[in-house]
Amino acid sequence: MGSIDNFMELNVSELNEHYVRLKEKYDEYKSQNLNLDMSRGKPCSEQLDLSRDMLDILKSDEDYRAKDGTDYLNYGGLDGIPEAKELFSQVLEVSTKEIIIGGNSSLNMMHDTIARAMLHGVYGGESPWGKLPVVKFLCPSPGYDRHFAICELFNIEMITVDMLSTGPDMDTIEKLVSEDDSIKGIWCVPKYSNPDGITYSDQTVDRLAQMNTKASDFRIFWDDAYTVHHLTEKADQLKNIFAACKSAGNPHRVLMYSSTSKITFPGSGIAMMAASEENLNFFRKQLSIQTIGPDKLNQLRHVRFLKDMDNLKVHMEKHAAIIKPKFSMVLNKLESELGRKNIASWNEPKGGYFISLNTLNGCARDVINMAAEVGVKLTKAGATYPYGKDPRDRNIRIAPTLPSIEELEKAIEVLCLCVQLVSIEKILSEK
Amino acid sequence: MGSIDNFMELNVSELNEHYVRLKEKYDEYKSQNLNLDMSRGKPCSEQLDLSRDMLDILKSDEDYRAKDGTDYLNYGGLDGIPEAKELFSQVLEVSTKEIIIGGNSSLNMMHDTIARAMLHGVYGGESPWGKLPVVKFLCPSPGYDRHFAICELFNIEMITVDMLSTGPDMDTIEKLVSEDDSIKGIWCVPKYSNPDGITYSDQTVDRLAQMNTKASDFRIFWDDAYTVHHLTEKADQLKNIFAACKSAGNPHRVLMYSSTSKITFPGSGIAMMAASEENLNFFRKQLSIQTIGPDKLNQLRHVRFLKDMDNLKVHMEKHAAIIKPKFSMVLNKLESELGRKNIASWNEPKGGYFISLNTLNGCARDVINMAAEVGVKLTKAGATYPYGKDPRDRNIRIAPTLPSIEELEKAIEVLCLCVQLVSIEKILSEK
Numbered sequence: 001m002g003s004i005d006n007f008m009e010l011n012v013s014e015l016n017e018h019y020v021r022l023k024e025k026y027d028e029y030k031s032q033n034l035n036l037d038m039s040r041g042k043p044c045s046e047q048l049d050l051s052r053d054m055l056d057i058l059k060s061d062e063d064y065r066a067k068d069g070t071d072y073l074n075y076g077g078l079d080g081i082p083e084a085k086e087l088f089s090q091v092l093e094v095s096t097k098e099i100i101i102g103g104n105s106s107l108n109m110m111h112d113t114i115a116r117a118m119l120h121g122v123y124g125g126e127s128p129w130g131k132l133p134v135v136k137f138l139c140p141s142p143g144y145d146r147h148f149a150i151c152e153l154f155n156i157e158m159i160t161v162d163m164l165s166t167g168p169d170m171d172t173i174e175k176l177v178s179e180d181d182s183i184k185g186i187w188c189v190p191k192y193s194n195p196d197g198i199t200y201s202d203q204t205v206d207r208l209a210q211m212n213t214k215a216s217d218f219r220i221f222w223d224d225a226y227t228v229h230h231l232t233e234k235a236d237q238l239k240n241i242f243a244a245c246k247s248a249g250n251p252h253r254v255l256m257y258s259s260t261s262k263i264t265f266p267g268s269g270i271a272m273m274a275a276s277e278e279n280l281n282f283f284r285k286q287l288s289i290q291t292i293g294p295d296k297l298n299q300l301r302h303v304r305f306l307k308d309m310d311n312l313k314v315h316m317e318k319h320a321a322i323i324k325p326k327f328s329m330v331l332n333k334l335e336s337e338l339g340r341k342n343i344a345s346w347n348e349p350k351g352g353y354f355i356s357l358n359t360l361n362g363c364a365r366d367v368i369n370m371a372a373e374v375g376v377k378l379t380k381a382g383a384t385y386p387y388g389k390d391p392r393d394r395n396i397r398i399a400p401t402l403p404s405i406e407e408l409e410k411a412i413e414v415l416c417l418c419v420q421l422v423s424i425e426k427i428l429s430e431k
Numbered sequence: 432m433g434s435i436d437n438f439m440e441l442n443v444s445e446l447n448e449h450y451v452r453l454k455e456k457y458d459e460y461k462s463q464n465l466n467l468d469m470s471r472g473k474p475c476s477e478q479l480d481l482s483r484d485m486l487d488i489l490k491s492d493e494d495y496r497a498k499d500g501t502d503y504l505n506y507g508g509l510d511g512i513p514e515a516k517e518l519f520s521q522v523l524e525v526s527t528k529e530i531i532i533g534g535n536s537s538l539n540m541m542h543d544t545i546a547r548a549m550l551h552g553v554y555g556g557e558s559p560w561g562k563l564p565v566v567k568f569l570c571p572s573p574g575y576d577r578h579f580a581i582c583e584l585f586n587i588e589m590i591t592v593d594m595l596s597t598g599p600d601m602d603t604i605e606k607l608v609s610e611d612d613s614i615k616g617i618w619c620v621p622k623y624s625n626p627d628g629i630t631y632s633d634q635t636v637d638r639l640a641q642m643n644t645k646a647s648d649f650r651i652f653w654d655d656a657y658t659v660h661h662l663t664e665k666a667d668q669l670k671n672i673f674a675a676c677k678s679a680g681n682p683h684r685v686l687m688y689s690s691t692s693k694i695t696f697p698g699s700g701i702a703m704m705a706a707s708e709e710n711l712n713f714f715r716k717q718l719s720i721q722t723i724g725p726d727k728l729n730q731l732r733h734v735r736f737l738k739d740m741d742n743l744k745v746h747m748e749k750h751a752a753i754i755k756p757k758f759s760m761v762l763n764k765l766e767s768e769l770g771r772k773n774i775a776s777w778n779e780p781k782g783g784y785f786i787s788l789n790t791l792n793g794c795a796r797d798v799i800n801m802a803a804e805v806g807v808k809l810t811k812a813g814a815t816y817p818y819g820k821d822p823r824d825r826n827i828r829i830a831p832t833l834p835s836i837e838e839l840e841k842a843i844e845v846l847c848l849c850v851q852l853v854s855i856e857k858i859l860s861e862k
Contacts, residue, residue, distance in 0.1 A: 040506065042505055042506050043505065045504075045505075048504040048505060051504075052491040052492070055487075055490065056486075056489060056490050058486045058487060059486065059487050060483040060484050060485075060486045061483070071476065072698075073482075073696050073699070074474065074476075074479060074696070074697050075692075075698055076698070103535065103726075104534065104726045105722045105723060105724075108721055108722040111720065111722070112721075115550065118550060119546065120584075130561065146720070146723075150720055150721075152720075153717065261506075265505070266504075266505050266506040267503075267506055267507070267723065267725070267726060267727050268726045268727065268728040286584065289542065289577075289581055289584045290538070290542040290581075291539040291542070292536060292577075292692075292697070294535065295534075295535045295698060295699045295726065296698050296699065297486070297696065297698070297699040298726065
């Protein structure tokens, strides 16, 4: 079979002929009883191995007293040990007074921030959000399903905003926030975004920092999850939004989050939050009721292991060396199987954990189901949109890090087959 | 100076004479610039040393895959690893299906339970508590200040209930809960209670399990913090309230909490919650939005280190061997300095972390301030009561574990001096 170009230019019999050939291949896979998972952004075991030395880096016979006498083995320290603040304030480009180091989950910190806002409001706000008739959040999409799930839990109405190559559609955002004071927040994964891999442009950052919001207690939830997770030598540069917010006279607008979940161990990492001192003091008051403090020993483990920014960079290069071939393989395969056929488009991320694939409108759900039928699990259809509903039913999030490269190759072959089969069905149905 | 008996039988000049002698001693301490802290129930460094082997018990070259293939180094596992459920379900005398193992803080779990109840209600409840005009909690007192702080944070009205030698005053409780459906919960530290060291009697447990509550969604917050923290060989036995609740047809009434904060490392322990499967499933739904999961590695560290119930018992005996002499010294000193003087009473706990001292009515705040003036820090006056207000101003919580025995001896001498001085002032003012 020769190479096939633009599907849109094939006639019905050519499409049918092609469909039969592809279907045969698909049925072959069916008999293989595959069990492949590209659904979640989980590191692979080789990546986890990079941090194994952290497991026993704290020795039983050592002293764990800080300079100020705090014994890290005992109670004390509400918002993180100074050593961790020192290192991670550099990661987020804030001062050590503008960061809180917490437990093992930045998602938990974001959830708790919103739970607190619902019950008690935010710094400088006039009312607990939960007392208002309606609270809305802007959700640049495709985006991170777990962000959207938090909104659903708290009955926060989500407004989908398109992602452009420069970040979320700022024209729409500026208009919406200037008119509606029930819009209290926006979810952003500003660097190597989940799933598009887009890094917000300087102009987007500035516009977010400067825009007029009708709600005086509007907050940007800046989930900088992939800030050091580069795939290429020339890393994307993300403008410091906190500095931009300060310059714009909106220092309390942004709440930044990150974690080491994909630096060291997912589930046993440490999470952090950065914001204005006023914002943090407002949180600390409630935090001091919620807990006596975070796991200081795990913070110390991280600092001892990651050491400093230079060493962190080297560590992240090792991650990249493991996962980059997987990303490249997926991209090459997409190009060789789907390129020029005019039935799909995708991004080429310079970092992060995902490749975002867009099919023809109305095809993503069928593709995902069809792949699942032969044992290839992809992120649930619609998951990258609020309420799990992709309005164009076209986005598929590919998470290439966990499977081995052999598994991944097979999984992508299946995916490409399914995209072609469903596309042909779609095109034929419209002829 | 001979031994002085009952202060109540001394005349004015005897009291004055005694006051002058005690004041001289007090002033001597003033010149010593003491800095002693009996304010919080923190383990001492010898106790922390008992768990040092846990620090590097997970080796860098080992495999951390569970039987079911879960890699404990990676994401996964919302509610605790099976090994931890296995061990700690025995501690709380529940089944492995009736326990969730979480992060490093049971306080955090309790806080979050109430935050969820405010926002979403509880299993089987008709309404989020936060939507009700008023929510009330029963607070057996003296009790744990951090429980009361959670109520204050959520604007939950606290009703003080007296502690008796058998636990909280059940006559009062039964009456209150049967009449008022805005009473949604009760805080209990049922074993070696904070600060009284009282273990609830079987009858108290049964009455709590069986009583008629006007609120159908009433919950007992059962903070079993000191369940294995015995000071004597003959440990107190606490009746299993969960079993009692099931027998009484109220299986969803109780939510049990505990942690290893005072077993291994405070701040780096693991926390747990036990309840009916229906209660836990209700929580899990929300938990799955809040976090991807707890720190599985720290759970594994604990299981590897504590091993099983027999070994846990041996471990706790080592704790007891370190802190029992401190408790004995305090009790002996209280007896020799204050015994028979009729100005103070105290408990003799068989476990837990505190000695609860009651002065004459109206004296505790002055005693605590007077001790602070010479550098002896005690738990804040009133802290053991809701809103920080001890209605009789008489309760002082002594936390003897952290200081060395020499420091402790000095601190208790100061405390006993202050109790006598303030008592004499009080008696004289009433003559």
